Amino acid sequence: MRRGILVAIPVLGLAIMLQSSIIGRITLLNGSADLVLLVLAAWGLQERVKSAWICGFAAGLVVGFVSGVPWYIYLVGYLVLVGMSRILAHRVWQAPLLAMFTVTLIGTLVLLMLTYFERSLFEVSLAFNLSFVQIILPSILLNMLLAIPVHALIRDLANRLYPAEMVR
Amino acid sequence: MKISFPRSLQTVIIALVAIGLVALALGGYFNPATSWFSRLAVEAQTWISTRYLAVADFLTVPRDVASLRQRNNELEAEVAQLQTQVIDLQQKVTETNILSALVDFARANPAYSYKAAAVIGRDPSPFLRYVIINIGSNQGVLPGMPVVTDKGLVGRVDAVIAEAARVQLVTDAASAVDVRLQSSDTEAMLFGSVTGDLSLDMISQNAKVTVGDVVLTSGLGGSYPPNLLVGQVVSVRKLAYELFQQAAIQPNVDFTRLGFVLVITNFAPVDITPLIATPGP
Numbered sequence: 001m002r003r004g005i006l007v008a009i010p011v012l013g014l015a016i017m018l019q020s021s022i023i024g025r026i027t028l029l030n031g032s033a034d035l036v037l038l039v040l041a042a043w044g045l046q047e048r049v050k051s052a053w054i055c056g057f058a059a060g061l062v063v064g065f066v067s068g069v070p071w072y073i074y075l076v077g078y079l080v081l082v083g084m085s086r087i088l089a090h091r092v093w094q095a096p097l098l099a100m101f102t103v104t105l106i107g108t109l110v111l112l113m114l115t116y117f118e119r120s121l122f123e124v125s126l127a128f129n130l131s132f133v134q135i136i137l138p139s140i141l142l143n144m145l146l147a148i149p150v151h152a153l154i155r156d157l158a159n160r161l162y163p164a165e166m167v168r
Numbered sequence: 169m170k171i172s173f174p175r176s177l178q179t180v181i182i183a184l185v186a187i188g189l190v191a192l193a194l195g196g197y198f199n200p201a202t203s204w205f206s207r208l209a210v211e212a213q214t215w216i217s218t219r220y221l222a223v224a225d226f227l228t229v230p231r232d233v234a235s236l237r238q239r240n241n242e243l244e245a246e247v248a249q250l251q252t253q254v255i256d257l258q259q260k261v262t263e264t265n266i267l268s269a270l271v272d273f274a275r276a277n278p279a280y281s282y283k284a285a286a287v288i289g290r291d292p293s294p295f296l297r298y299v300i301i302n303i304g305s306n307q308g309v310l311p312g313m314p315v316v317t318d319k320g321l322v323g324r325v326d327a328v329i330a331e332a333a334r335v336q337l338v339t340d341a342a343s344a345v346d347v348r349l350q351s352s353d354t355e356a357m358l359f360g361s362v363t364g365d366l367s368l369d370m371i372s373q374n375a376k377v378t379v380g381d382v383v384l385t386s387g388l389g390g391s392y393p394p395n396l397l398v399g400q401v402v403s404v405r406k407l408a409y410e411l412f413q414q415a416a417i418q419p420n421v422d423f424t425r426l427g428f429v430l431v432i433t434n435f436a437p438v439d440i441t442p443l444i445a446t447p448g449p
Contacts, residue, residue, distance in 0.1 A: 016292075017289075019292050020288075020289030020290060020291075020292060020300065021288065021289045021290075024289070024290040024291070024292060024294075025290060025424075027294070030294060030362065030363050030364060031294050032294045034292065036292070063292050066289075066291075066292060066300070066334075067291050067292050067293050067296065067298075068291050068293070068296045068298045068326060068327075068334060068336065069291075069293045069295070069296060074292075112294075112295070115293055115295045116295065119295055119296075119341070119342070123341075123342045124341050124342040126295075126341060126362050127362070130362055130363065131295070131362050134362060134363050135294045135295060135362065139294055
């Protein structure tokens with residue numbers, strides 16, 4: 001587990017930097033992909049990985065600190081995402097891509113809806129239709145597109161860290 | 169029967185024959201024969217030389233290919249390095265042009281002190297329009313300080329750490345800026361939106377607003393200094409039954425390509441919250 005954390009934290013740090021400097025600038029309408037969310041989802045879906053919860057907690061705190069959104073939004077959003085991915089990792093293990101798509105879809109939706117409601121309730125009134133069409137749907141689409149390569153990369157990383165036992 | 173000549177006579181005969189042949193040759197009597205021989209000799213020489221060169225090429229070309237390949241690799245590496253340098257220099261020229269424009273802006277507005285900063289990131293949430301800049305409290309940046317470029321108003325500092333700061337852009341949905349229309353000197357409020365579009369609200373129905381009017385900060389509210397350029401009116405909505413007119417604004421700053429900004433460090437935003445009347449018990 002310690003080895004997993006030692007690798008996952010720098011990977012997440014890199015993902016946060018890439019998200020802020022590059023991925024956040026690539027937009028579809030007004031939505032953008034969330035690389036950190038995808039890395040967490042893919043990491044949580046690896047059955048042999050034990051550090052997903054800690055990674056979700058750390059990523060939630062750091063992204064919450066970087067973002068103008070209140071810190072608890074990302075913390076809650078990422079922990080819900082990790083929870084979902086841990087549940088699905090044990091149940092849909094024969095279709096990892098399907099699990100990745102499911103976690104990405106629901107996780108993105110939960111996180112963006114949390115952000116929407118927080119902003120609407122405490123900061124400024126936002127039109128739901130406009131927010132859904134301009135931000136939420138495009139963000140989901142971008143996340144789904146990025147889900148496949150991110151899942152492949154993280155699966156390879158997990159396989160290197162936790163090689164499967166030889167069966168004789 | 170064998171005829172024998174004395175040796176001296178043989179020598180004399182051979183010499184005479186030789187002299188005669190030389191004389192005939194000099195006289196041009198052997199030209200057809202010499203040209204035939206010379207042509208034959210040249211052809212033979214050519215054949216031998218060509219075959220020799222072919223064999224020599226065959227034996228030496230592999231060494232040349234290897235050395236050429238090595239040279240080619242060296243040149244390709246050099247070209248790649250030079251291309252990197254060209255890109256780097258082009259980037260530096262672009263940065264220099266931007267910084268030069270910022271310096272011109274600072275010179276044209278000497279009333280304020282500025283700190284230049286590079287935009288190093290954007291807010292991870294697509295709902296927010298914030299950018300992260302690479303200067304913070306160590307460089308004297310404080311929350312609330314206005315941020316501009318040579319093109320006009322960008323936003324204001326929202327949060328600060330030692331070496332970085334987060335800037336809320338005027339296009340953010342929660343942003344509101346007191347502005348005035350330069351031509352009619354009419355006050356209005358500038359709002360951002362979830363899509364990043366800017367709009368003017370609270371424009372008096374009596375005010376005459378036309379497309380192309382320049383929008384400047386008014387300085388009211390104490391959040392921004394006055395007379396910072398914001399943009400231009402692109403459309404006006406005036407309905408008789410509404411209290412105010414509205415207008416859509418084209419910002420002067422391209423918020424998608426923010427590279428460098430200036431933080432106005434000697435402007436202290438005024439907190440007018442205590443002055444706002446609250447309903448009594």
